Amino acid sequence: MALTPARTMPGVLELLPLDQIAFQRMLDTIRRNYERFGFLPIETPVIEYSDVLLTKTGGETERQVYFVQSTGALGAAEKGGVPELALRFDLTVPLARYVAEHEHDLSFPFRRYQMQRVYRGERAQRGRFREFYQCDIDVIGKDSLSVRYDAEIPAVIYSVFRDLAIGPFTIQLNNRKLMRGYFENLGIADPERQMLVLREVDKLDKRGPDYVRDTLTGEAFGLSAEAAAKILGFVQVRSTSVAEAFDKLDALGTGSDTFEQGRAELKEVLGLIRDFGVPETHFALNLSIARGLDYYTGTVYETTLNDHPGIGSICSGGRYENLAGQYTKSHLPGVGISIGLTRLYWQLRDAGLVSTAESTVDALVTQMDAAQMPTYLAVAGELRNAGIATEVVLEGGKLGKQFKYADRAGIRFVLVIGEDEIAKGVVTVKDLRREDQFEVSRADLVKALRVELAQAEIGR
Amino acid sequence: MALTPARTMPGVLELLPLDQIAFQRMLDTIRRNYERFGFLPIETPVIEYSDVLLTKTGGETERQVYFVQSTGALGAAEKGGVPELALRFDLTVPLARYVAEHEHDLSFPFRRYQMQRVYRGERAQRGRFREFYQCDIDVIGKDSLSVRYDAEIPAVIYSVFRDLAIGPFTIQLNNRKLMRGYFENLGIADPERQMLVLREVDKLDKRGPDYVRDTLTGEAFGLSAEAAAKILGFVQVRSTSVAEAFDKLDALGTGSDTFEQGRAELKEVLGLIRDFGVPETHFALNLSIARGLDYYTGTVYETTLNDHPGIGSICSGGRYENLAGQYTKSHLPGVGISIGLTRLYWQLRDAGLVSTAESTVDALVTQMDAAQMPTYLAVAGELRNAGIATEVVLEGGKLGKQFKYADRAGIRFVLVIGEDEIAKGVVTVKDLRREDQFEVSRADLVKALRVELAQAEIGR
Incomplete structure (x- = not known):
């Protein structure tokens, strides 16, 4: 009999046992901390109905979805568009579906953690994974959710990364209302246009301030040099303590209601993070953070390793206005974060920050x-x-x-x-x-x- | 905007948080015991190449496979047969692929545990799952593997189900060589025909002895009444202690080399299980056990709950001659078992044997x-x-x-x-x-x- 070559597809991370133990220990540490903060576990099926998964998204995500067909259903897709089933590409859409489906059996605020694998049909490329773990927490309110929960999330992040012991890190915060309000002050009132500006600003770290300034004053945006300078000044605001953060926020001048609301939220959140016991060395204002996703509406977070900025954000998230509008009329605001553990583990191993574990066998x-x-x-x-x-x-x-x-x-x-x-x-x-x-x-x-x-x- | 109904496909078990905690505790208990016996964790990707998954199997399994296609690959299947990718339908084929692929990085005997979900395109039916957890252990030898490992597996099963505390249970053992040898004695020498007889015998519990006797003496098999009676006598052998098991095995008379080898193995395994500290109340000879899968060659196991025989086997497996012949020329004998936890949990909950857990929040x-x-x-x-x-x-x-x-x-x-x-x-x-x-x-x-x-x- 001819042998079939034993191999896996590109973009998956399959580990030898001692590496798997190291990975499992990271999962266990994350789980322990999530549970300590009172988050409850859920697991959702890998396979969801395509129409459930793809209600909201479009573009990139839809192009990366893996569709699923049982043998009997093969070819049926050609008749009626996309196949009926698909693999989840994140844990947020399944969470929205879960909360909408089980709404009457859940207690709110609903605090859930979920640590499962997700699937994306990425192009094969070093460091890009088609199958990877996400370790998410979210707090979902019914009708409303106090901004205090926005301060609890960094406390969890701090606790997780302290225990993971992969070196010093900083949780960086911004607020989308503050950003939007600041832009409104500069005459950029159209939400669509704000989003475009934010997208340019998001390139600051990668492309540098000159590139962003040129783009903003160029044909596409046509901002004045003064407005562009103000935006660049804004996004370069950082803090090293709560007091400094307050000073820098105050120095931004007065603004629209949205702006003032954002500033008030940020101040409350920063103060509470300290009350949660997070050392001031481990969290900071960073007004450049916008987050790619369009649905964040308030606090946004990124977390970086101080000694390895090249790794980028190792834990990101934020506050959103309504989790599950595509499935239910209930208004479900929430706040949450995600750790992409497969990529993080791979990067840490690459940087020599995690090594093969000792055996679980004593x-x-x-x-x-x-x-x-x-x-x-x-x-x-x-x-x-x-x-x-x-x-x-x-x-x-x-x-x-x-x-x-x-x-x-x-x-x-x-x-x-x-x-x-x-x-x-x-x-x-x-x-x-x-x-x-x-x-x-x-x-x-x-x-x-x-x-x-x-x-x-x-x-x- | 019209709402999309929030729902999951039939055949998946999605739990509310407190049930998820109960399920997670069972997973943790199984993991703890697997680790205590020195098994090492591995995880494999959910998606495998179709040609890797489908080398060995055929028929039922192939019809139940879920194929996977990224958006770009949709429709490509029509050109060249089945899609390139599929979801694993068990953990044994991925284990075979894993061991063949990483053979030179593994230490043998390779003792691995794996607790992940598998996928089968079953027809929607109560108690049939399309997505379910398997919790497997296997010991894989290189070239050879002592029959003593066949005795270790029941020790692990005992330890797991003792800790799961779901009531009294019995690990039941048989040996395929003993069976085959016994049939050879009765003139049923053709392996193909033995397999067919074994399949009929496998129906004993469901259809009763009369049905099996009639089938064996009927047109399809044409066995003598004496041969059929001997087979029925054989498969009804049970024991309640090691001493009784030895007596009943001795009472089977002498037989072919295969038969004697099977008897010797069974005796060694039964004696060693006792040395492993498993109480004699918890394991027994049961010569009716054949196991559906064709690849078991020696010891076979099933485990049943004494008070809930209707649930059927809650943990099954056995000894196989060669794990990965489709991928490698290395000879890799092994022995292992699988717990289908999703179905077990569902049945236990149905029978009132597990309840909603207390919260993980203290x-x-x-x-x-x-x-x-x-x-x-x-x-x-x-x-x-x-x-x-x-x-x-x-x-x-x-x-x-x-x-x-x-x-x-x-x-x-x-x-x-x-x-x-x-x-x-x-x-x-x-x-x-x-x-x-x-x-x-x-x-x-x-x-x-x-x-x-x-x-x-x-x-x-």
């Missing part, structure tokens, strides 16, 4: 003598019952080979129980990490390994 | 006075830092409404910090589960809640 019971198998199994059972992940060598073979296996597999403790040990009622423990070994009585084995593992946990 | 800090927000946030921060999942009411509103929210959301502790409490430096804790309340100083709050939560953990 101990390997070697096989000196197959006749002693009942003893080996009993020892392994004791360890497992104590929560120590243990593998037993069932296949046999030379002891050297068994040690090599443990070493390669990243297992820390190798247990040897030979004739001598059995006669003395002890176990020889080789600690491959410390390159050390000790003898311990069977009765004290669990305790001894627990102590060592607890120390490793503290040191982690 | 405490709600109410809002008596918005001016005290910094205090509320500080208290919540202290609780969260101590690992106590805490939500703060940021929206305000009447206290009664806040309590109602906690009650409906399944949050156990409601914390009240009003003027009195602030003056006295205390917190009033209402325990909604015990319908009790107590006052505790701010300094002792964390300790008090920890004690209560630890007691709840023990009682769970």
